[in-house]
Structures are given as C-alpha cells and as structure tokens.
Amino acid sequence: MGLDVVYIAEFNEAMQTLTPQAFVDQYLVGLKVVAVVAGEDYTYGPKQLANMTNLPQFAHGRFAIYQVAHLDENASRKISSTTIRQDLDQGKVEDANRLLGYIYRTYGPVVHGFARGRTLGYPTLNVQTSMDQRLPQEGVYAVKVKIDGKLYNGMASVGHNDTFGDDLALTVEVNVFDFAQDVYGQEVTIYWYSQTRGMIKFNGIDELQNQLDTDRQEIKAYFARLDEKMS
Template sequence: MDLKIIHLGFPLDRALLPSDSSRQVLAIGDFDGTHRGHQDVIRRALRIGREEQLPVAIMSFHPHPREILGLSQYGQYLTPLEEKLRLFEQMGVDTAYVVKFTPEFAKLAPETFISDMLIPMGLHTIVVGFDFNFGYRGAGSVSTLREFCLPDINVDMVPPYMAEGEKVSSTRIRNLLEKGNVSEAAELLGRPYSLYGEVVGGDQRGRTIGFPTANLKLHEPFIVPAKGVYAVRAYIGDKRFGGVMNIGVKPTFTENTVPSLEVHLFDFDRSIYGETVRVDFLSFIRAERKFSSVQELIDQIGKDAQTAKSFYF
C-alpha cells in the first residue's frame, strides 16, 4: 500500500482533500523521531480505523514549528520529512497531510485551526498525545479540541510512553544522540537511529591504510550523533553490511572544521560513488582522539572493527 501525501496550507484548499474524506481517523502531531510515544498515538489511530472500517491519516507540520518560532536546535531533525513519511507508510497509514508551518499559521487562534482546518476534513476521530498543544502560543489543548469537536468528532488522548520513570520525547532522544548514546536512543525510538546520504569523494586516506571508507554527504538535515566511532549496520539497495563509522575531524592527520561521516564496511570492495547508503547506529565504541602515529591509528581501527563485528554478527 502506498502512502498518499497531501500538502496543505492555510487557508485550507478543500479541493486538495480526497473525495472520500467525509469519514476518516486523524492523528495529529509533529512526530519528529516517530519514537515509541508517537507510535502509540499512530497505533491508536490505526486500531480505531480498523474497528470503524475507516481510513487513517496523519496531520504533521513542516518545517518543525519550533524552527519557525526561533528555536535554532530544530534546524536538524531526528526524522526529516522524507524519513518521517517513510515510517508512516511502514506503519500502515493511508494518508499524510503535511501542513506548511509559517509565522502566519503560528498565529492562528486554536478555535480557527479547528473550524477552518479540522472540521472541513469531515473527521470521525482525532487522536493526539497527552501533551498536544496548538494555536497561537500553544493556547489550545486536548480540552480545547473536545470543547469544539464533540459530539460531532471524537477526540482520543493517548497517555505518555514512559521509560525508566521519564516520558519518551524527541528532546530526550536528541540529548542522548548529542552524547553519543545511540543504544539508549534506539530503546526510546523502538529501532536504531539511522541516517542516509550519498557517497562522495574523500581524501582516499582510509584505503592507503587498509581501511577504505565511504564518505557520506547527508541527503537531509539529520541530527548527527556526537563525534566518535560507532558500530553500524549499513544498507546499499537491498544489501546489508556490518561496519564501523567514524564521525569527526580526523585529528591524527588534519583538524577539519566540519566533522565528516565515514563508514568502513566489512567484506566489501567495490566503488559506490554516487550511491545512497543508509546507516543504522548500533553502539558507541569510543570517542575520537588524536594518535601519536599512523600505525597506532591503524591498530586501533582494527580493534574498533572487531568490536563492531561483535554487535553486528
């Protein structure tokens, strides 16, 4: 089943809505990360859709509302739009409404968002998380939805997903990645954290020391984990490989200003320039550091590869 993607703005162009939209279940949220808490919201919508024999849609927002509101850390994403849509499709959602978030949209009164965006969609049920806020300065809440939607539209609220006594959130996962803690991030995401990019030319130094690497240029504005060495699983087309990735400035040779992303794949020897590689982060191995000699670096990379293989195999 292919996900139907519909881009919306405000004012709403009703001609963009599917003709069969008179009854559907809608989950609303930004869903950056599509983590376990987000998955609970989406699965609740899918369950109601099955029970009522109705299509299930998601309304999300792009760019991230906090980016538009000036919170600069949201220039990068756990799941950029393309990745987020891929995950929605994987979960079995029928339609994704991507609402363009602008400064003008941010100023909408909660009541206007409901009357001019939601009610025209002819919804059966709206599903949101417990902390869902909307409208100007986040003045709208689940209570607001119920006040203006009931009894015509059901409103279902999903409680927080807790892990070790703390709610799972995109911010919590971002903080873990900034520390290189990809294994705990994976627990909260319900899958390994991943990113993907095109293989581009590098300085070829890895090949000269016996560890050829693919240098990745990211396709999307992914959050990049902390500098260091990681055990990874990589995908090229439908082929899967174990590997070890270095994120850093290569201080042994030259101190770059922008960290590079280089992955060495096990049992792999062919040119893949221009191809897309997806990388799943399995575990942090060590921090990046400067070595006293190239041979010391080579010895350490060999140890890193053996450590990474223990996670992959």
C-alpha cells in the first residue's frame, strides 16, 4: 500500500472512555496527523457519540478531514466489516461473499492430525489457521482448496469433533475431492463457498460416515450447479 508506518492502537477500556477531545488530542494531534480519512459511520469516545460530522469541532483546524462516500448497501444491508463478520460468525458465507465481492478465504500449513478421516474413507487435510484469521461458524462447508497453484473442490469441517470426545481443540479439516498427495507442511488456501449444515454430535461412527456420504453428494451437486451457472 506504500505506507511507511502503521500505528495500531489497542482498543481497551482506557481508550473507550476517552472524551472525544482527549481522543483527538492524544491520538490524532499527538501522532502529528495531517489528515483523517474515515467512513460516515465511524464513531469514537464514550457511547460512540462523536463521529465524522462533529469531528471538526474537536479538530480546531489542526488537520484535514476527509469522509469517504456514502456506504453502499446490498439487498438493504449495509456493506461494512461488521456485517461481514456477523455473516461469517453465523455461517452465512454466501452472504459474506456477496458483500465482499469475492470468495472469503483462509490459509495455513497442513499439519498432522489424528487420521480419523482416513479410517472413515474421508482423508482430510488438517489446516492450521492463525489467530488473526476469522473462521466461519462451526459446521460443514463447500470449499475450494488451492494446492500448488491448482484449485480442487472439497468439503471442510470447522469444529471440535464432539463425536470423538469432549473439550477437543477447534480444527479445520478438509476432504479434498480427487486428491491423494502428501502435502504435510505445505501452505494451502481455503475458499469458503457455502455452509451445508451445522455441527452435529453423532451417536456412532456409522452414523457419522452416512452423514459424510450425504455431505459429499450435496457438495458435489452444489459445485455442479455452480459450474453450470458459470458456463
């Protein structure tokens, strides 16, 4: 982006309770800001009462103020990072993708797991995701996975594998269709297309395996419809 310095301020209780004037003096003037650019819904200070409209009364002409254009809407929903995060948290990745204008993605290295999927006939890539990436709601998803620059269809599970026990760590496991290579340690990218179902705790392995069969059929049908629509 051509930025020389990025200053990241921790949004804590002290910052949250700063008066609008103190916020401007401490952070904007204190950092010798020349210009402030923000969206029309940007707020600061207690109870979020200060905004871009009344910023000039606290700036006292010490820096320029630029407000970005009116926020776009999609199907009467405001296009904002908050809305997109809410969609992801609710598993509505298709809605999030529409607002983003592209397919939401996460990435990470393939690490060793418990190999349970292999015993079920559904070997998976266990993808380690860093804490700064937002995963969608727990559940099963239609995904594409980029491996060595090539895209493969697949189904991904985000969850704690409750069928196999309690208090297990959250994992991201991807069964990649028509793929059988060893890619441990390699970084892959997951493109999240659609949630097929939420996470279920099954009564046994047979019940889980039957559901995986259904999931795969549904996701393959989903991508077939998508390919037909794109052609």
